[in-house]
Each structure stands twice: as structure tokens, then as C-alpha cells.
Amino acid sequence: xxxxxxxxxxxxxxxxxxxxxxxxxxxxxxxxxxxxxxxxxxxxxxxxxxxxxxxxxxxxxxxxxxxxxxxxxxxxxxxxxxxxxxxxxxxxxxxxxxxxxxxxxxxxxxxxxxxxxxxxxxxxxxxxxxxxxxxxxxxxxxxxxxxxxxxxxxxxxxxxxxxxxxxxxxxxxxxxxxxxxxxxxxxxxxxxxxxxxxxxxxxxxxxxxxxxxxxxxxxxxxxxxxxxxxxxxxxxxxxxxxxxxxxxxxxxxxxxxxxxxxxxxxxxxxxxxxxxxxxxxxxxxxxxxxxxxxxxxxxxxxxxxxxxxxxxxxxxxxxxxxxxxxxxxxxxxxxxxxxxxxxxxxxxxxxxxxxxxxxxxxxxxxxxxxxxxxxxxxxxxxxxxxxxxxxxxxxxxxxxxxxxxxxxxxxxxxxxxxxxxxxxxxxxxxxxxxxxxxxxxxxxxxxxxxxxxxxxxxxxxxxxxxxxxxxxxxxxxxxxxxxxxxxx
Amino acid sequence: xxxxxxxxxxxxxxxxxxxxxxxxxxxxxxxxxxxxxxxxxxxxxxxxxxxxxxxxxxxxxxxxxxxxxxxxxxxxxxxxxxxxxxxxxxxxxxxxxxxxxxxxxxxxxxxxxxxxxxxxxxxxxxxxxxxxxxxxxxxxxxxxxxxxxxxxxxxxxxxxxxxxxxxxxxxxxxxxxxxxxxxxxxxxxxxxxxxxxxxxxxxxxxxxxxxxxxxxxxxxxxxxxxxxxxxxxxxxxxxxxxxxxxxxxxxxxxxxxxxxxxxxxxxxxxxxxxxxxxxxxxxxxxxxxxxxxxxxxxxxxxxxxxxxxxxxxxxxxxxxxxxxxxxxxxxxxxxxxxxxxxxxxxxxxxxxxxxxxxxxxxxxx
Numbered sequence: 001x002x003x004x005x006x007x008x009x010x011x012x013x014x015x016x017x018x019x020x021x022x023x024x025x026x027x028x029x030x031x032x033x034x035x036x037x038x039x040x041x042x043x044x045x046x047x048x049x050x051x052x053x054x055x056x057x058x059x060x061x062x063x064x065x066x067x068x069x070x071x072x073x074x075x076x077x078x079x080x081x082x083x084x085x086x087x088x089x090x091x092x093x094x095x096x097x098x099x100x101x102x103x104x105x106x107x108x109x110x111x112x113x114x115x116x117x118x119x120x121x122x123x124x125x126x127x128x129x130x131x132x133x134x135x136x137x138x139x140x141x142x143x144x145x146x147x148x149x150x151x152x153x154x155x156x157x158x159x160x161x162x163x164x165x166x167x168x169x170x171x172x173x174x175x176x177x178x179x180x181x182x183x184x185x186x187x188x189x190x191x192x193x194x195x196x197x198x199x200x201x202x203x204x205x206x207x208x209x210x211x212x213x214x215x216x217x218x219x220x221x222x223x224x225x226x227x228x229x230x231x232x233x234x235x236x237x238x239x240x241x242x243x244x245x246x247x248x249x250x251x252x253x254x255x256x257x258x259x260x261x262x263x264x265x266x267x268x269x270x271x272x273x274x275x276x277x278x279x280x281x282x283x284x285x286x287x288x289x290x291x292x293x294x295x296x297x298x299x300x301x302x303x304x305x306x307x308x309x310x311x312x313x314x315x316x317x318x319x320x321x322x323x324x325x326x327x328x329x330x331x332x333x334x335x336x337x338x339x340x341x342x343x344x345x346x347x348x349x350x351x352x353x354x355x356x357x358x359x360x361x362x363x364x365x366x367x368x369x370x371x372x373x374x375x376x377x378x379x380x381x382x383x384x385x386x387x388x389x390x391x392x393x394x395x396x397x398x399x400x401x402x403x404x405x406x407x408x409x410x411x412x413x414x415x416x417x418x419x420x421x422x423x424x425x426x427x428x429x430x431x432x433x434x435x436x437x438x439x440x441x442x443x444x445x446x447x448x449x450x451x452x453x454x455x456x457x458x459x460x461x462x463x464x465x466x467x468x469x470x471x472x473x474x475x476x477x478x479x480x481x482x483x484x485x486x487x488x
Numbered sequence: 489x490x491x492x493x494x495x496x497x498x499x500x501x502x503x504x505x506x507x508x509x510x511x512x513x514x515x516x517x518x519x520x521x522x523x524x525x526x527x528x529x530x531x532x533x534x535x536x537x538x539x540x541x542x543x544x545x546x547x548x549x550x551x552x553x554x555x556x557x558x559x560x561x562x563x564x565x566x567x568x569x570x571x572x573x574x575x576x577x578x579x580x581x582x583x584x585x586x587x588x589x590x591x592x593x594x595x596x597x598x599x600x601x602x603x604x605x606x607x608x609x610x611x612x613x614x615x616x617x618x619x620x621x622x623x624x625x626x627x628x629x630x631x632x633x634x635x636x637x638x639x640x641x642x643x644x645x646x647x648x649x650x651x652x653x654x655x656x657x658x659x660x661x662x663x664x665x666x667x668x669x670x671x672x673x674x675x676x677x678x679x680x681x682x683x684x685x686x687x688x689x690x691x692x693x694x695x696x697x698x699x700x701x702x703x704x705x706x707x708x709x710x711x712x713x714x715x716x717x718x719x720x721x722x723x724x725x726x727x728x729x730x731x732x733x734x735x736x737x738x739x740x741x742x743x744x745x746x747x748x749x750x751x752x753x754x755x756x757x758x759x760x761x762x763x764x765x766x767x768x769x770x771x772x773x774x775x776x777x778x779x780x781x782x783x784x785x786x787x788x789x790x791x792x793x794x795x796x797x798x799x800x801x802x803x804x805x806x807x808x809x810x811x812x813x814x815x816x817x818x819x820x821x822x823x824x825x826x827x828x829x830x831x832x833x834x835x836x837x838x839x840x841x842x843x844x845x846x847x848x849x850x851x852x853x
Binding site for chain 1: 489490491492494496497502509513539542545553559562563565574575
């Protein structure tokens with residue numbers, strides 16, 4: 001089921017919200033879990049069993065690690081659990097890639113398995129891995145299987161993230177209270193640790209969740225989908241031009257940003273409505289002055305996952321220089337591979353590894369001195385990287401990059417290019433403005449002005465309502481439009 | 489103040505979500521959309537099989553879109569947003585300019601033209617080769633020819649289409665209509681041309697086939713406004729038009745036979761005037777094989793027209809010069825079986841197709 005679909009917005013979500021908020025405390029997680037399994041089964045009824053099996057394996061591993069804590073057996077259980085989870089991921093996602101490449105190299109004809117990729121498997125596998133490793137590292141085990149299953153299968157972040165780590169959310173899994181019509185409860189103890197408070201519901205959280213969800217949906221429906229249309233038009237065009245190649249590169253980079261960050265916003269917003277506080281996943285990456293900074297702002301939850309569970313265990317930067325750079329290459333190759341079982345994803349990851357190593361060697365200092373150069377370089381690098389990312393294969397990637405730099409034997413501009421430039425000028429401009437924190441900063445500035453709050457009381461619900469109406473109009477008129485990150 | 493804002497936001501959105509949700513859950517299904525001229529998706533069958541193979545879920549998505557309360561108004565809102573707020577040149581390939589709704593017909597598809605000429609020449613080779621038939625062909629430019637390029641919209645290369653089509657119709661006589669027609673020959677909200685504007689075009693075709701048209705007609709208007717096919721697709725509040733038809737005693741006296749349904753019909757089927765597409769009053773709309781016999785003709789000449797829907801409104805204007813006209817629509821009947829219905833001897837034969845069909849000729853059989 002898609003967040004940006006009528007079945008989710010007007011059939012599934014209202015029923016789940018109603019049941020969730022009328023359910024007693026002890027049943028809230030059960031409601032959320034059942035809803036999440038239904039949500040997942042809606043798209044893949046049979047494959048939900050794979051997810052349930054993975055969750056069970058994770059649950060049992062956690063209990064065993066806890067039972068054998070500080071013994072060698074705990075490490076063995078952790079390793080077995082990691083191998084099992086990764087094995088499942090490799091089988092479903094990468095097996096055909098390996099078989100295909102093996103056939104190419106050795107001239108064999110081993111048939112491909114052609115297994116359907118379970119939606120969101122990369123995300124929930126990483127969450128289970130984080131749980132198992134966190135328990136091994138000393139985090140308290142989750143003995144309640146419903147709570148653990150709720151954490152892993154929770155529908156807001158189940159299929160496209162953010163990758164919520166167990167230790168970040170463990171304290172919010174128990175429920176402490178019903179909806180409170182205020183900012184904080186009177187009986188809140190300010191000195192108390194958050195972990196001892198548990199999950200509670202305030203209008204502040206619910207309202208901010210609604211805001212976040214609606215703006216995320218707007219990013220997806222009003223910007224990402226339109227930009228995606230432009231990319232499709234480019235792909236089908238018989239009259240490409242150099243300018244069209246660049247328009248495509250810009251449109252795709254913005255498309256994937258608004259698609260994915262829009263989804264993350266919706267996930268974070270829904271999480272907040274249900275009383276959870278998920279990690280942020282994007283922080284205006286296109287304003288970065290270096291690729292290093294870009295990756296601190298883009299898909300933050302994935303970057304920090306690889307940092308904490310791969311890069312640091314490999315030794316991070318506290319090893320000889322050659323090992324450090326090798327660690328970077330390993331992490332970025334895996335990051336690329338995580339996105340898809342194809343060479344262009346691996347090259348995409350390694351492309352960033354090269355830039356990151358180059359920056360660490362010397363370039364970062366230059367970029368710090370020349371900010372404009374830094375921005376120009378990041379934008380260029382990111383545009384090229386996403387052209388590689390979106391190519392069907394490396395041949396296609398080279399062809400598209402060649403087209404951008406005038407090697408495709410196409411004119412600089414055609415009538416068709418100008419038509420679509422004119423047709424999408426407003427969308428592209430809005431997307432460019434929206435990819436920088438200009439609007440956010442302006443709103444924050446205005447909101448802090450005395451007296452402005454009373455206008456917001458009326459304006460905010462009105463804006464949200466109008467946005468919902470417009471987006472509903474787009475959804476009713478449109479067809480199936482899946483999120484890009486579902487395939488990862 | 490912030491708490492108040494939060495409460496109002498939560499309450500407003502909860503009411504909105506609950507209201508729309510209730511409307512969605514409990515609104516009955518509509519069968520047909522007049523605006524879009526299509527049947528709407530009904531609630532898919534719910535069974536173990538349809539759930540397990542995902543059919544129920546995928547069809548449910550389309551069902552919820554089709555049956556959404558206020559669908560037409562929302563489609564209009566989307567259209568307005570796309571064209572006027574986001575300043576897109578078109579919405580779902582439709583644009584609104586100078587009072588006309590047009591559709592982007594782009595790009596020119598040489599393979600479609602090649603297919604069309606292949607079908608037509610194979611008809612000619614099979615049925616007309618050793619006959620005394622005189623064969624003509626003509627291209628009806630669509631509205632985009634007059635509207636698109638000069639207003640900055642994408643348009644197919646009509647000159648190339650004409651050149652390549654003519655090159656493929658070897659041995660047949662071409663009747664050029666590109667210079668005879670103009671934008672106001674078309675309905676503002678529909679693909680088709682207006683019959684009341686066609687006597688000049690019909691005259692050009694007749695002259696090219698050695699005939700002269702002199703008939704006079706009474707121009708009759710339908711009572712109800714006509715909303716063309718683009719009207720519902722674009723969903724903007726564009727005013728309806730008046731649909732006219734040209735009639736006279738000679739046309740009233742014609743015997744028209746529909747082979748598809750094996751029944752006699754009229755030149756103008758007034759039952760269609762209040763139907764989903766009033767343009768179908770002309771020869772009852774899309775029918776594969778029709779004959780018009782004119783008992784008051786002063787000639788025994790016959791005409792066979794291979795045509796699309798544009799032919800329905802112009803062919804009645806050629807009736808005065810023929811004793812019998814046969815209309816064939818090879819989108820609905822396989823051209824290979826025409827010998828069972830038509831005896832090709834010494835008739836005039838006209839291939840009359842719009843650029844819309846020629847550039848999307850996969851439907852020609």
C-alpha cells in the first residue's frame with residue numbers, strides 16, 4: 001500500500017487511527033502491529049510470512065544473546081543471526097545478480113531464480129540486524145514479541161525507512177498514556193530519563209505529525225511525481241538534446257530527493273502521530289559544500305547505520321591510512337549495493353568513495369576556502385551520480401553522461417526540449433527553492449514574530465486542508481505511482 | 489496560542505479525514521462517467537484467490553480513484569492546478585487555447601504511416617487491381633495542425649506525414665485538404681470537424697472525383713449543448729457548443745443499412761443526440777460497414793469510402809452524386825473479409841482518414 005494512494009489515505013489510515021486511539025494502552029501496539037501486517041500484506045500477501053519469520057528469528061536471537069550474555073555463545077548467536085538475516089537478503093535480492101555475473105564470467109548457463117523482491121526487505125533486515133547487534137552490545141532485550149514485531153514491522157517506516165535503530169526507539173515501545181490535549185502532562189517529571197517515561201501522546205506531537213505528513217505527501221504528489229513525469233518524457237523522447245540531458249539530470253536528482261525525503265517526512269509524521277520519534281533522514285542535502293557534508297544530510301539513517309555497524313567495526317579511521325581508505329571503499333561499495341543488485345549501484349557507491357577519499361586527502365580544505373566552488377562541485381557530482389544511479393546499466397549511464405557533455409551527437413537544444421522546459425519551469429523552480437531551507441527559515445522567522453501566532457491558528461489548518469484537497473485531486477486523476485525507494 | 493493552533497489543526501484534520509473516509513466507504517458505485525465517456529471500475533471481487541494473487545488490491549486502487557466522491561470536480565481542480573498554478577503547457581496532453589481544447593499529437597510516427605499505407609495498398613492490391621475502380625485518398629488534418637505549433641505546443645511534422653503517406657499510396661489520386669480547412673471547422677471541445685462547415689471540403693473532394701455538389705441543406709441545431717470528448721477529459725468548466733446537422737429531403741429519403749447490427753438506420757440517428765457522444769448522430773457513430781442508397785440520385789455511380797469517424801459527418805454531403813455509398817471502417821472489420829460484402833467493379837474508392845488515425849494506425853486491420 002502506498003502512502004500516496006487513496007486506499008491508504010481514506011480507507012486504511014482513518015480506520016487504523018480510530019482503532020489505535022480508542023484501544024486501551026495494553027492493546028495499542030497490537031493494533032499497530034496488526035495494521036502493519038495488513039499494510040504489508042496488501043502489496044505482498046504471501047511474502048508477509050518471510051517478514052514474520054525474520055522477526056521471529058530476530059526475537060529468538062535477542063533472547064538467546066541475553067541468556068548467554070558475556071559468554072562466547074552470545075557472539076556465536078549474534079553471528080548466526082546476522083548471517084541468517086543477511087542470507088535471506090542475499091537470497092531474495094542479490095542471488096540473480098551473482099548467478100548472472102557468474103554465468104558471464106565462466107560461460108555457464110545456470111538459470112536465474114527470478115524471485116520477486118519482497119518490498120522493504122533491505123529496510124527491515126537492517127532494523128533486525130541493528131536490534132541483534134545492539135542487544136549483543138548491551139542494549140536491554142525486548143522480551144515482549146509484540147513490541148519487537150511492532151518496532152520492526154511498524155508500517156510508517158516499514159518499506160522505505162528511515163532505518164530506525166532499536167536503541168533509538170526502545171524507550172518508546174511501551175505505552176504510558178492516552179491522548180493528552182496539551183504540550184506535556186502536568187505529572188511529567190522533567191528530571192526523569194526519557195527511557196523511563198515510555199510512549200505518550202500529546203496534541204503537540206499529533207499536530208506536528210499531521211503537518212509533517214501533509215507536507216511530505218505534498219513533496220511526493222505535487223513535486224516528485226511531476227518531476228518523475230519529466231524524467232519519463234526524457235526517456236521516451238526521440239528528440240534528445242544536450243539541454244534535455246541536463247534537464248533530466250536535474251529533474252531526476254530533485255525527483256529522487258522529493259520522493260524519498262517526502263516519504264521520510266510522511267513516515268516521521270505518522271510515527272509522531274502514533275507517539276514515536278523517528279530519526280531525521282534528510283537535511284537539505286543540496287546546500288552542501290562538500291560530498292562529505294552531502295552524505296551527512298542525505299539518507300542520514302542509512303549513512304549512520306553503515307557507520308555504526310560496518311565502518312567503525314572495520315576500524316573506521318583509527319587504522320593505517322591505506323586501511324582507512326579501504327574501509328571507506330568497502331562501506332561505499334556496500335552502500336551502493338544496498339540500493340540495488342546491479343553494477344551501476346556499485347559504481348554509484350564507489351564514485352562517492354573516490355570523491356570522499358579525495359576530499360579527505362586534500363580537497364576538503366580547498367572546498368572550505370572556496371564555498372561557491374564547493375557548491376558547484378557538489379551539485380555536479382550529485383547530478384552525475386544520480387544519472388549513474390538511474391541508468392538501466394553502465395552502458396546507459398555512460399550514454400547519459402556522454403549526452404550531458406555533448407558526446408551523444410544530438411543538438412544543443414530542440415523544440416521539444418524547450419517545450420518541456422517551459423512546461424516544467426514552475427515545478428523545477430519550486431523544487432529548486434524547496435530543496436533549500438529558504439521557505440522553512442522564512443516560516444520559522446515569521447512564526448517567531450509577536451502576534452503572528454494568531455494568524456497561524458487559522459492559516460495552518462486552512463493550508464493543510466487546501467493541500468489535502470489538491471493532493472487528493474492529483475491522486476484521483478493520477479494512476480499508480482510507487483515510491484522509488486520501495487525497490488531497495 | 490501554540491496549543492490552540494495544535495488543537496485546531498488536529499480537530500480540523502480529524503474531521504476532514506473522517507468525513508472524506510465515510511464518504512468513500514459508503515458512497516455507492518457509479519457505473520458510467522458521462523464526462524470521461526467510460527465505464528468506471530466497480531468494487532473488485534473479494535476472494536481468497538484474488539487476494540492471494542494481488543488482483544483485488546491492484547484493482548481496488550483503480551476502484552477508489554474511479555469512485556471517489558466528487559471525482560469530476562477534483563479532476564477539474566487538478567487540471568486547473570496543472571495549467572494555471574504550475575503553468576504547465578498541457579495537462580495529460582490536453583491544452584486549452586483560444587477557446588479550443590486541443591490534444592498534443594506528437595511525435596510523428598513514421599512506422600504508423602508505413603503501417604497505414606501497407607494496409608491501404610494491400611486492400612487496393614487485393615480488391616481494386618483488376619477493376620475499373622478509380623481510387624482516391626485524402627488526409628484530414630486534426631485540430632492540432634491549426635492550433636498547436638503557432639501557440640507553442642508540440643505538433644507532429646504534418647508536412648513529413650503528408651509526404652511519406654503520399655509516397656506510400658502509389659497509383660492513387662491524392663486530394664489535398666490541408667489548405668481548404670481552418671481552425672473554426674472544428675468543435676472547440678471535440679476532436680471532430682463541424683458538419684455545417686464542411687460543404688466546401690466536400691465540394692473539393694467531389695470535384696477531385698469528377699463530381700459537382702449543388703444540394704442545399706437546412707442547418708438544424710440540437711437542443712442540448714454539445715460537450716465534446718476533450719471537455720470531460722480536461723475537466724475544466726468550458727462552455728458547451730451547439731451541434732448542427734445538415735439535412736434535406738434527399739437525405740431523408742435515403743435507405744441506410746448497418747451490416748454490423750443487420751438493421752436499417754437513418755442518416756441522422758436522433759436517439760444519439762442525448763447520448764454520451766452526440767457526434768454519433770452522424771450515421772450512428774462507429775460502425776464497421778454501412779451502405780447508403782439514394783433513390784433520388786440522377787446517376788448510378790457508386791462510392792466506397794474507407795473512413796474513420798470524420799467520415800460519418802462528411803459522407804452525407806456526397807450522397808447527392810451517388811446512387812450508393814458504402815462506408816467501411818477497417819478499425820472494426822478485418823479488411824481481408826471485405827470481399828464477402830462488397831463487389832469491387834467500377835466504383836469511386838476513397839480512403840479518407842484523419843491524421844489522428846494515421847499517426848496511430850495500429851487499429852487498422
